[in-house]
Amino acid sequence: MSNIRDVALRAGVSPSSVTRVLGGYPNVSPELRERVLRAVDEVNYQPDLLAAGLRRGYTKTVGMLVNDVLNPFNAQMMDIFESELRRAGYNVILTNSNGLSEVDLENLLVLKQRRVDGLVASFADDRNPLLATALRSWTVPVVLFDRQVDDIDVSAVLSDHRYGAQQLSEHLVDKGHRRLAMISGSEALYSTRERILGMQDVAQEHGLTIRPDFLISGRGSEEHGSEGVARLLDDPEPPTAIVLANGNTAAVVGALAELRRRKVRIGEDIAVATYYDDPVVALWSPSLTSVWRHVPDMARRAADMMLHRLEDGRRMAHTVVLPTRLMVRESTSKQFTDG
Incomplete structure (x- = not known):
């Protein structure tokens, strides 16, 4: 692998001159810049961006x-998020935890070793005490995306999941439903916990009880969705309304497929609603009631928050909570009468 000395030899200049050109120093003559850049191409020199960033005190990642x-x-x-950061001159290093909290911690260590200038995170378990401990040791800006970690000084962009679940549950109760169920993501997630609380709020207001076994949580997959529906429908007193509150489309597809396999008519035999207004919702027949949130706006807010904190290290951490909206469609529009 070629180095600065190779570039200097090919250009017929000193290594310090090469450093001045590649480092963007002022007062470099056009002739010197052209000679050095031509030599860089000829010897196929690849600069160590991480090392250069560490010398400057930042890595632009x-x-x-x-x-x-x-x-x-x-x-x-x-x-x-990546597009917004790239437009501002930053690269993004992506890590995936596969729904495992221990991998969250491993990925944090990897990113810390790479000396990233900031972190945006949507953790697999935002209640893990080891996670809070690990984040307290970070000195770079941190923005949480739809996650909430207590007792740490980080920014966050959240959706108002509790309000969305309240609006949806109120709608279902108004339509005559008394046995409500929810198939959701892991309760290790802020979003799931808030959705469950929202449904329980409305049930309590109307003197109803949400059965614990009617709150089925787990990582989003087709199996999670289909198995959840099977458990609910095999109950001697099955729910009359099911909320598919897992943001993963696979879980929604699995749940809908199980309902179709059992020849249960959505909107007639049972009410069904989802918590993510995506193409599956738009294409399914009958159309599915859903709770909408503006994901592009959330992502841009997170990017703006990160860039402002990177540019002004004194800027305080803060949290933004963005609204959700109930979109009523055919799957829950029929008035229900038990028996």
């Missing part, structure tokens, strides 16, 4: 840690 790259919500967030 931001670490991104997500709990599941297969989740369409995460994929959309990553695409927009």
